[in-house]
Amino acid sequence: MSWLPVYPLIIPVMTAVLSYLFRNSPAGRWISVVGTVALLLASSMLMSEVLEEGVVVAQMSNWAAPFGITLAADLLGGVMVVITAITGLATVIYSLSEIPARLERLGFHALLQTLLFGVCGAFLTGDLFNLYVWFEVMLISSFGLLVLGGSREQLDGGIKYVTLNLVSTIMFLSGIALLYGVTGTLNMADLHLAVREVEDTGLLTTIAIMFLVAFGVKAALFPLFFWLPASYHTPPVAVSAIFAGLLTKVGVYALIRTFTLIFDQDVGYTHTIMLWMAVITMVTGVLGAAAMNDFRRILSFHIISQIGYMVLGLALYTPLGLMGAVFYLVHHIIVKANLFFVAGVAKRIAGSTDLSRIGGLYAHAPLLAFLFLIPAFSLAGFPPLSGFWAKYVVVKAALDLEMWVVAALSLAVGLLTIFSMTKIWGAAFWPDHPDGIKPRLSSLPIGDRVALMLPIVALAALTCIIGLFPEPFVQFAERAAQQLLDPTDYVTTVLGVRP
Amino acid sequence: MQSLILTTATRLLVALLLVFSVYALLRGHNLPGGGFIGGLIGATAFILYTIATSVREAQAALRVDPANVAMLGVGVAGLAGLASGFVNEPFLTGQWLFLFAEDGGKGLPLSTVLMFDIGVYMAVFGGILTLVFALEQEI
């Protein structure tokens, strides 16, 4: 019984309360910064405990599982909470410069902290219905963040985001209802045992597909991703970045959790569907990106394409594949958020995110150009950056299963990713600015420059560290994958029956 | 809306509803009631007042920003959960204090459960009123 999984939840919610009450003064934003630093510390403590002791479990109000509310952190959950805190901190620092006081007075920081609260909760909960509740916490705050300010573009994108996500939520809830009807429990560890005693496996497969559709919408899988490119480029950049980094990954995390712990009855059926969904997601995402001509919209389509790789790792359902999925998940959150941050700075100094209306960034802001190349090459999978190892593991897993077409397509998608990145480079960085402006970083006030560049530099450094010293990270992903494929430790710790 | 009957009745009903909401809140631990329904009843009082007069007057009567009340409620509920940490029990475990308890009786039971319920009451009350005021102003 531990308090450690509680801190990553109670810290953001208390930060949200305080930063909302002080929203009209500058104190509000600094409370938000301090709270996120505390969240990072708390999640690191939880992570080190998980690394040393194995699965860490907390039973709320001392009700034993499966009757009470359980929080459980295994290696995957733990690392996701740490990465949430890192992305959250980067976003909060970035927003110090980007978010105008008008939006802060509307409660920007409180919404952001509530979002972190929901995301951490989704990663830590050990109960399916609670996962639904955490999804809702996350959704309602993301709705708020998405339309905060209420410009025409935001409202238009917001409507599509809200309605389609509500459909997915309802689908998730009906899946929960049916699963409860079949098994009589909703605790995930208990479900792992209970589904093995269900006689009607056909019904279970149907429920599994409902979950696949529900989480597929959240994760932006083909053919369910249309809300994402419609909305992700509309809000302020700080919001885009944290959405791009975290929100779809919660969907992927939920897929990994449920399809390793609960729905592993008919792997040949469910995971084959998932496999082809993943492959088509990769291809359509990258083709969509190739057709776009706006910095942020290209990046939005790339989120979709990259989601394909992660789900592919899960769908292959081998230790190597899952390891690739875990590694990819962590690497991609860092890289994607960083690319959006770079796009934000480019917009700030060059005036737009439309590629035909900006330019000259390489000549006048070489530091930004260099910092763009790190995440961009990592996204495309250049050695020795983090993306190379992530792609390498997933493709290797596909080759091991002799799925030549899948492997070839994932390599081709990597190639097209480079094409998109060179397109951004060739339009925004290389040629002169069409209006003759010289976009210099020094045109920004010093305080803004620090707040904008600090997250970019830190995340780029993290990408390089993972790329240059992949050994501990790969080992970690391997352990996490083993824990997912053999959840005995998770189940016994949650249910409190040590063998 | 201008209606003499409604305006007159509202004066009585608002007070009655507010008292009843606190009653529902306090009896909630053992009997039907609790923070959620209490908060709803409390919010109804101000919604009725809004219909009878106007959003502006209801806001003036409330004196504080309902969104602040809601957030403060979330904070209170969170603190109630943390209290069990001081006696080394899991998060949200109820802590009880029986004031003036004589043998056999329970005296005046005070608990973190009640505090949590008060937090829920404030959160629901504030949340619903924020929503209603925003919608009423908009339409």
Add this chain to the structure above:
Amino acid sequence: MELLLAITIGVLVAASVYLMLDRNVLRFVFGLVLLSNAVNLLIFGSGRLTAGAPPLIDEGAYAPTGLVANALPQALVLTAIVIGFGLLAFALALVYRTYMTLGTVNTDEMRVAEPVADAKEAGQ
């Protein structure tokens, strides 16, 4: 009784799908309202319908005596109703705001975030 519940759920879902196929966003949201109510009934039905007493425990006892109703689905439904209420209120307010700002709730005409010009450019 369970058959009746199942039919009700089916009718609700059918009606909501019909509404959600409309281009008018407001009707889509009404479809969502119906659908979320259908799912609430589904949760209720999943807990099995029993003609038992309310799940209350007598003073001094540790377990209820006799057949009592399953309390968990009711708790789940209550939570789902509350969350659904909040989300749908938000969605309605958003639709209203959008109508006031964009002047339309027809999805075919809502192309501000993804302008039609872009699609044509890409098609060439």
